[in-house]
Amino acid sequence: MSDTPILQIENLSTYYGAVQALRSVSLTVQPGEICAVLGANGAGKTTLLRTISGLQPAAPGSRILVNGEDITGAPAESMVRRGLAHVPEGGGVIVDLTVEENLRLGGLWRADRRDRAQALDEVYELFPPLVERRNQPAASLSGGERQMVAIGRALMARPAVLLLDEPSLGLAPLITQQIMRLLHDLRDRTGLTVVLVEQNAASALSITDHGFVLSQGAVVARGSSAELLADDRMRHAYLGF
Template sequence: MTDTPILRIDSLSTYYGAVQALRSVDMTVRRGEICAVLGANGAGKTTLLRTVSGLQPAAPGSRVLVDGVDITRRPAEAMVRHGVAHVPEGGGVVVELTVEENLRLGGLWRSDRRDRAKALDEMFELFPPLAERRSRPAATLSGGERQMLAIGRALMARPRVLLLDEPSLGLAPLITRQIMQMLHDLRARTGLTVVLVEQNAASALSITDHGFVLSQGAVVAAGSSHELLNDDRMRHAYLGF
């Protein structure tokens, strides 16, 4: 991890009709950092990721920069070319396709076929359960395995920033711990930058470097994960533990 910001968000606002969902959000995420975005349901966490990845339009005056390049109003389908991959809540794997076919979807835009093949081998090395099930339909996977597949498919594009929305949703505590450890190991192995939205704040703060707390679409606290984890007022008021 370095002090160089790879993702910078300035005055990010967005609306759903007349309702303002994000209110001048400022964030800086350093290269190689795992950053937690926390808050109660409806705080704006998912909207933040959707806006950064181009699925939700940003209001005028907002800016999102990746490696210094303004990507604020680039279409969602172009974001992967700018180094941003988004795993939405629930993962969104194609259950009718096999594990390998799902992974190949993540690398389709890359013109270098040899690199695509190399990336596929890397995913099976990173996620051994997927290698064992490469020819099976994704519908046969467990919840944890589907989450691995969703993350692996995003990594096939070799992103610089991975936006990950609620990877523990619906998973048993043991599987949640495994997913969090996997993210920690993935960062250590690849240097990937991760922005992690999580309802399970304690779990997220255990493996992240830095955190932002949202409430009603605005940042109400930011600091190291250690500081947030040990701030009793913040935990009780916004994080629910």
């Protein structure tokens, strides 16, 4: 792995009106890593991803760098061109469109049609269940299949960093395990960097390299996934298992 972080967050603060949602958060993620962002509901996990991807403004003094480029304050619509893809909580699948129409949306900005077609083939290779459903409306899919579509649509942009918010939300434990294994395999196959926000801490730490724990908008712990799993005090106080 490169010594240069692919994602670097420095003193990141965010406000919703007068309420401070993030408090001087700093973290680094190296290329090819899967990084867990953990914490209870309301800890600031979703706000962190929304701020990185430009959906929520960062407070003055904050810095967000991707591959060394300062993207702080850049418009959200430019982020995919800067190497970021964000899968929000719930996936955001457009239920009135077919599976393939949803997937193609992720690559519309790319001018090279042949590359878009190749990216689509790669997504179908990653998610075989979607092949036979490619012409079905997304409304007909199960929760796990919708999550596959949401992740596949993000991968159509060939991102350097995938920001993934609560992919296990509302899914059965078996489907959650499949999604987690898929993320691990995807990293191993493509070198994709993943920032995974997940309330199911045990599941997330089983496939990540390291993690950060948020509480009330601040980082209260960081370390390798093995270290966080082994820290009984941290697990009981912040991770709920």
